[in-house]
Amino acid sequence: MSILHIIRNRNDGIALDTIRLQSESDGNGDVGVLLIHDAVLDIADGIASVFPTGVKLHALSADCDARGISQVDEACVYACVDYDAMLELVFKYDRVITW
Amino acid sequence: MKQIDTKQVGTKQVGTKQVGTKQVIIVIRHSPFNTSRNAEGLRMSVGLTLKNDVVSVVFLGDGVYHASTRLNPKLIGAHICDQEFEMFNMLGCGLFADEIALERAGIAESELRDGVKGISASEIADMLAAADVVIPF
Numbered sequence: 001m002s003i004l005h006i007i008r009n010r011n012d013g014i015a016l017d018t019i020r021l022q023s024e025s026d027g028n029g030d031v032g033v034l035l036i037h038d039a040v041l042d043i044a045d046g047i048a049s050v051f052p053t054g055v056k057l058h059a060l061s062a063d064c065d066a067r068g069i070s071q072v073d074e075a076c077v078y079a080c081v082d083y084d085a086m087l088e089l090v091f092k093y094d095r096v097i098t099w
Numbered sequence: 100m101k102q103i104d105t106k107q108v109g110t111k112q113v114g115t116k117q118v119g120t121k122q123v124i125i126v127i128r129h130s131p132f133n134t135s136r137n138a139e140g141l142r143m144s145v146g147l148t149l150k151n152d153v154v155s156v157v158f159l160g161d162g163v164y165h166a167s168t169r170l171n172p173k174l175i176g177a178h179i180c181d182q183e184f185e186m187f188n189m190l191g192c193g194l195f196a197d198e199i200a201l202e203r204a205g206i207a208e209s210e211l212r213d214g215v216k217g218i219s220a221s222e223i224a225d226m227l228a229a230a231d232v233v234i235p236f
Contacts, residue, residue, distance in 0.1 A: 003228055014128050014160045015235075021224030097233045 002030035004093035007039040015099035016050050023055045032056040032093060034086065040064045060086055121152040121231040127162035128235060131172055131180075137165050138178035140236030145186050155193035155230075157223055158215070163200040166215045188214040197223055 005019050023031040033055060035042060040063045048057055059069075061080045081089065090096055125144045131137045140156075147154045158166045165180070172179050187194055194215040201208075201217050208217055227233050 001228065014126075017220060018159075018224050018227060021221050022228050025221065025225055025228070095228075095231070095233070097227065097235065099235050 001095065002032065002093045003095045003097065004032045004034060004089055006034045006036060006096060006098040007042075008037040008099060010038045010041050011045075012039065012099050016047075018097075019055065020051060023052050030056065030093070032089065033058065034081070034089060035059040036063050036086075038067075040067055040069055043069060058086075058089065122229065123147055123152045123154045123232045123234070124227060124230040125154070125156045126159055126227075126233060126235040127156060127165055128159045130161040131165040131170065132175065132177055135178060136236050137162065138180055138183075140234075141165075141180045141183040143234075144192070145183050148186070148190050148192060153193075154190075155195065155226070156187065157226065158194075158196040158200070159223065160197070160200055161204070163196045163204050163206060166194070166196045166201075166212055167204070167206045167210050168212055169206070169210055184212050184214070195223065195226070 003022060005015060007015050019031060019033060031054070033051065035047070035058065040059050043059060043064070051057065056079075058079045058081050061082050064080060079085075125140055125147075127137050127140050129136055144154055144156050164170060170179070184194075186192075192214075194212070195218050196206075196211065196215050198217045198219055201211075211217065
């Protein structure tokens with residue numbers, strides 16, 4: 001069972017803890033994260049390092065651009081996605097949790 | 100009653116009909132003060148029980164304050180939600196609170212509202228992973 005977590009706010013500790021625990025737990029399948037709205041600002045704070053390897057991290061490009069995050073570190077962020085790709089992600093994962 | 104594909108995950112036998120059920124979890128994660136967000140979440144949770152879905156409420160972070168009997172939000176005109184909690188217990192809805200958040204808030208197990216059970220963060224993470232629908236408030 002794959003789960004996509006959509007994070008909207010900065011420093012959402014509860015969401016981050018839940019994602020970390022789910023990704024560490026056996027049998028939860030793919031865990032993906034999509035940062036939108038102000039949550040993209042967490043990229044600069046090194047949000048990628050919070051997650052165990054294997055968590056697929058995405059950020060919405062329009063929200064990055066709007067907030068002046070032009071240089072998304074590709075070593076940390078799995079993919080910068082546009083709205084079409086965001087929709088594809090939503091349908092690709094079995095479950096979506098929007099924080 | 101709506102007929103639902105019996106191949107759907109999470110089906111249960113109700114009477115003679117196979118009715119699809121969903122495991123729905125409402126996450127309350129903000130303090131009940133200065134916002135009607137929690138009250139709306141709990142009210143919506145009661146509404147969700149009208150279907151045949153299995154509804155549970157999970158209190159995380161500052162949301163655990165709402166699971167405490169020590170609160171008196173009436174003093175500042177906030178919703179107390181006693182009726183909602185009463186309904187949850189009548190309907191057998193699962194009420195869970197994060198043990199770490201309870202400890203941080205200084206809320207003892209004995210101070211929790213009726214029916215609220217403290218569980219670990221990893222148990223909550225697994226519950227959320229297994230649920231069909233998770234609605235954080």
